Each structure stands twice: as structure tokens, then as C-alpha cells.
Amino acid sequence: xxxxxxxxxxxxxxxxxxxxLAAIDSLEPGExxxxxxxxxxxxxxxxxxxxxxxxxxxxxxxxxHEILIWHKGQAAPGGDPGPS
Amino acid sequence: xxxxxxLSLDQAPPITVPLRFFLTAPLFAITAALLLLxxxxxxxxxxxxxxxLGATHLLTLGHMGLTMxxxxxxxxxxxASAPMRRPALAAALVHTLGTGGIVLLCTGLAFTLPLALKFxxxxxxxxxxxxxxxxxxxxxxxxxxxxxxxxxxxAALMLGATALLGLTLLSNHAFGWWLxxxxxxxxxxxxxxxxxxxxxxVIGVSYQVVPMFLLTPPYPAKITRWxxxxxxxxxxxxxxxxxxxxxxxxxxxxxxxxxxxxxxxxLRLQSQRxxxxxxxxxxxxxxxxxxxxxxVALWLAARVIPxxxxxxxxxxxxxxxxxxxxxxxxxxxxxxxxxxxLVWFHLQSRRGPSGPKVPNVREILPESRARGQMWLHFAAxxxxxxxxxLPASLTYPxxxxxxxxxxxxxxxxxxxxxxxxxINGLIIEASGHGAAAPQIMK
Numbered sequence: 180x181x182x183x184x185x186x187x188x189x190x191x192x193x194x195x196x197x198x199x200l201a202a203i204d205s206l207e208p209g210e211x212x213x214x215x216x217x218x219x220x221x222x223x224x225x226x227x228x229x230x231x232x233x234x235x236x237x238x239x240x241x242x243x244h245e246i247l248i249w250h251k252g253q254a255a256p257g258g259d260p261g262p263s
Numbered sequence: 264x265x266x267x268x269x270l271s272l273d274q275a276p277p278i279t280v281p282l283r284f285f286l287t288a289p290l291f292a293i294t295a296a297l298l299l300l301x302x303x304x305x306x307x308x309x310x311x312x313x314x315x316l317g318a319t320h321l322l323t324l325g326h327m328g329l330t331m332x333x334x335x336x337x338x339x340x341x342x343a344s345a346p347m348r349r350p351a352l353a354a355a356l357v358h359t360l361g362t363g364g365i366v367l368l369c370t371g372l373a374f375t376l377p378l379a380l381k382f383x384x385x386x387x388x389x390x391x392x393x394x395x396x397x398x399x400x401x402x403x404x405x406x407x408x409x410x411x412x413x414x415x416x417x418a419a420l421m422l423g424a425t426a427l428l429g430l431t432l433l434s435n436h437a438f439g440w441w442l443x444x445x446x447x448x449x450x451x452x453x454x455x456x457x458x459x460x461x462x463x464x465v466i467g468v469s470y471q472v473v474p475m476f477l478l479t480p481p482y483p484a485k486i487t488r489w490x491x492x493x494x495x496x497x498x499x500x501x502x503x504x505x506x507x508x509x510x511x512x513x514x515x516x517x518x519x520x521x522x523x524x525x526x527x528x529x530l531r532l533q534s535q536r537x538x539x540x541x542x543x544x545x546x547x548x549x550x551x552x553x554x555x556x557x558x559v560a561l562w563l564a565a566r567v568i569p570x571x572x573x574x575x576x577x578x579x580x581x582x583x584x585x586x587x588x589x590x591x592x593x594x595x596x597x598x599x600x601x602x603x604x605l606v607w608f609h610l611q612s613r614r615g616p617s618g619p620k621v622p623n624v625r626e627i628l629p630e631s632r633a634r635g636q637m638w639l640h641f642a643a644x645x646x647x648x649x650x651x652x653l654p655a656s657l658t659y660p661x662x663x664x665x666x667x668x669x670x671x672x673x674x675x676x677x678x679x680x681x682x683x684x685x686i687n688g689l690i691i692e693a694s695g696h697g698a699a700a701p702q703i704m705k
Binding site for chain 2: 189191192193196197200203204218221222225226229230231
């Protein structure tokens with residue numbers, strides 16, 4: 180599965196969400212997005228569900244988060260981040 | 264899949280819940296400016312001047328109160344980690360009763376109309392007490408370690424207490440019966456209102472919004488854990504201390520120290536923010552914190568120099584610094600983050616993955632418009648402070664600047680809400696037969 184990475188750390192809200200939604204809008208079948216962000220994006224999760232995406236979050240030791248996002252119906256991407 | 268705490272879109276309150284408050288609030292500040300224009304240089308002649316009482320409540324209840332009520336309605340489900348029951352109904356009830364009550368109260372106070380005050384008493388009383396109870400009850404479910412929820416609850420208790428004192432004083436105005444210790448009760452009413460309800464609320468909300476929107480480090484745990492509770496206890500202790508001047512000064516000094524710690528910490532955190540770009544909301548916060556520090560310094564100076572306490576300009580200065588300088592600056596600044604964000608979020612969540620393009624937050628409320636209004640706000644603040652010393656020459660320019668600033672704020676909120684309506688129309692159109700409509704206006 181091809182991975183795209185989006186580094187949205189320390190961007191002012193809602194820029195991380197704006198960039199994430201733009202990125203998943205153009206996500207091809209078989210691709211997934213790895214989002215790097217400085218805090219848990221609580222308000223993003225309901226939109227992901229509504230838009231038909233699955234996600235998995237992982238909290239890093241430095242307080243940042245990694246979130247894997249992929250189309251529902253596709254196999255979950257393997258490897259990190261593991262379930263938090 | 265992990266499931267962090269988040270609300271589903273159906274549980275988030277509809278955008279009409281906070282917007283109806285935000286769209287009404289600036290109108291009260293504009294009315295206060297008109298009252299100042301009508302009354303002229305005499306407005307600050309005495310703290311008991313009827314027009315000044317009316318103007319003060321137009322700002323504290325009308326502008327600040329309604330905005331804070333709307334923002335809390337929006338934040339409550341998030342802070343409590345649970346949806347509110349029938350948010351649209353609660354908002355309609357509190358907003359309608361509140362707005363009607365404030366109009367009656369301010370008309371009655373400014374023009375000395377006991378009949379208006381008699382009607383204001385039950386209408387405004389029920390709105391404020393209903394809201395305070397709603398917040399205290401809803402936040403029972405909040406996580407115990409959520410310091411914003413804890414502070415918000417304490418602030419709501421202070422709102423309830425301030426409202427009860429206000430209703431007592433109002434009944435005295437409305438029915439003219441003799442009220443013992445009217446001045447002491449008035450002092451307690453305004454102290455609990457400005458420091459308890461407004462002050463503790465701003466402190467609690469800042470724990471969330473300052474790091475989130477201004478990308479600062481978090482507030483130190485010692486402050487988030489203790490400050491709001493400590494201020495609450497000190498404020499409560501002021502009630503039995505009303506007959507002991509020495510104890511009152513001690514409690515007041517501790518309160519002043521608490522608010523100074525908050526203001527200085529906020530300024531320090533903001534200087535350590537990750538991205539050092541100019542930001543309108545940041546400037547509003549800085550202006551608010553500097554005003555708070557000036558108010559603290561003025562209060563402490565008046566304790567040391569009794570002549571200052573007796574000066575005619577002392578109470579108006581303290582009032583303008585706390586109301587226009589501190590509270591209105593912070594509230595105005597936060598509106599520029601909250602309103603575009605809510606419009607963007609609601610549109611984005613409705614449009615679906617392939618719906619019409621949603622403008623970004625800077626397109627929803629252009630920075631240049633917010634910046635222009637900010638300078639007008641600070642010009643109004645400066646001229647209001649100066650007008651206290653030079654009423655004859657500066658009262659009218661100050662009133663005009665203050666009215667213009669709030670008119671501009673109102674137009675900016677209207678612009679954002681119109682963008683919401685326009686794009687929402689496109690989303691409904693694109694979705695076919697208006698399938699999104701019931702969700703949007705629920």
C-alpha cells in the first residue's frame with residue numbers, strides 16, 4: 180500500500196484539518212495517509228467517519244501524534260503506528 | 264482502531280446555537296455607545312448615574328454575557344464529553360429570555376422606569392439562573408481532571424450568585440423598598456460578576472484555547488489545578504468580610520495577585536509561541552492582559568494612596584479597564600477564532616468528500632477586516648480612558664469610536680454567517696434534493 184505523509188505539526192487550527200481533508204480528497208485506491216500532528220485532532224475523527232475513512236492513532240513520546248487514514252473497505256495498512 | 268473521545272457530528276450543537284448569541288451581542292455594545300452619545304460628558308459623573316448603570320449592563324450582560332453564553336453552549340458538549348439535551352431549544356430559551364430581559368433591565372435602569380424593571384426581574388432572572396443551572400448540571404459528567412470544566416462550573420456558580428445579588432438590587436430599584444447595605448451588595452455583585460463569572464471563565468477557557476489557537480506551551484499544572492478554585496474561595500470569603508475593611512483588603516490583595524499571575528503567565532506563554540507570525544487574536548489577548556494588569560496595579564495603588572480611592576476618576580477607570588480593556592478585548596479576539604472555525608467546520612462536515620469547495624477560515628473572515636476592527640477597538644479603549652479625565656472634549660469621539668468598533672465587529676460576524684448560508688445552499692443543491700437540510704437547521 181502506498182503511503183502519503185502530511186506533516187501538520189505546529190500549524191494553527193484548522194489548517195491541519197484543512198490540509199488533511201484536502202489530502203484524503205485526492206487519496207487514490209490503495210493509498211493511505213500518515214498525518215503527523217502536535218495534538219489529538221478530536222474534531223477530525225467524526226468527519227473521517229462521515230466521509231467513509233478508517234483511522235488509527237498513535238501517540239509519540241514527544242507529545243505529537245501519528246494518524247493513519249485509509250478508505251473504509253480497504254485493508255488496514257500494516258506497521259506503525261500501532262493501536263494506541 | 265483506537266477510539267479517542269470525540270463527538271459525532273449529530274451530537275455537536277448546530278451552528279445556529281452559538282451564532283444567534285454572537286450576532287446579537289455587538290448590538291448591545293452599539294446601543295451602549297449611543298447611550299454615551301446621548302448622555303455626553305456627564306455619564307462618568309457618578310457610579311450611580313442611571314445612564315451609566317444602563318450602559319454598564321448593556322456591556323456586561325448584553326455584549327459580554329451573550330457572547331460568553333453562546334460560546335459556552337458550543338463548548339459544553341466538548342468539555343463535558345457528552346452531548347447537551349435539546350441544545351437548540353435551550354439556546355432559544357436562554358437567548359430569547361436573556362435578550363428580552365437585558366433590553367428591559369437596561370431601559371429601566373437608564374431611564375428610571377420601575378415598570379420595565381418589574382418585568383425584567385423574572386425574565387432576566389429565569390434566563391440567567393436557568394443557564395447557570397444548565398452548565399453546573401451538564402458539567403457533572405465532565406472528567407475530573409478536566410480543569411476547564413472545573414473552572415467553567417465555578418464560573419457558572421459565580422454567575423448564579425451574581426444574578427441573585429443583581430435580582431435583589433433590581434427588586435430594590437423596581438419596588439423602591441429599603442435595602443440595607445445596598446452599596447456593599449452592589450460591590451459584591453460587581454466583584455463576583457467581573458472577577459468570578461467573567462474572570463474565572465476566561466481563566467478556565469484560556470487553558471484550552473491559548474495553547475490550541477495561539478500554539479503556546481500549556482499552562483503550568485500548578486496554575487490549572489489551583490488558580491480557579493483559589494480565586495473562587497477568595498471571592499466567596501468577600502461576602503462575610505464586607506464589614507471588616509482589613510480582611511477585605513487582604514482578600515482583595517490575594518485576588519489581585521492571582522489575576523496578576525494569570526495575566527503574566529499568559530503573556531509569557533504567548534511570547535513562547537511556536538510560530539511568531541502576527542495574529543489579531545494574539546494582539547487582542549495581549550491588550551486584554553495588559554488592561555487586567557493595569558486594573559490590578561490601579562486597585563493596589565488606591566489601597567496605598569487613599570486619595571486615589573476617593574478620586575472621581577477611580578471607579579470609571581477600573582470599570583473601563585476591566586470591562587472594555589480586559590473582558591471585551593479577550594472576547595472580541597476569541598470571536599475571530601471561533602466564528603470562522605465554526606463556519607468552516609460545519610460546512611466541511613456537511614459537504615462530504617466530493618461536495619462543493621469550502622472557503623478556508625481566512626476567506627470566511629479576512630484578516631484585514633479583523634485587524635482594522637482591532638485597531639478601532641483599541642483606539643476606542645484609549646479614548647474612553649482619556650475621556651474620564653477630559654470628558655468635555657473626548658466623550659463624543661470615544662463614543663463614536665466605540666460604536667464604530669462594535670458595528671464593524673457585528674458586520675464581520677454577519678459576513679461569516681452569510682458565507683455559511685451561501686455555501687450551505689450550494690451543498691444542499693449539490694446533494695440533490697436538499698437531503699442535508701434537516702441536519703443543518705436542526
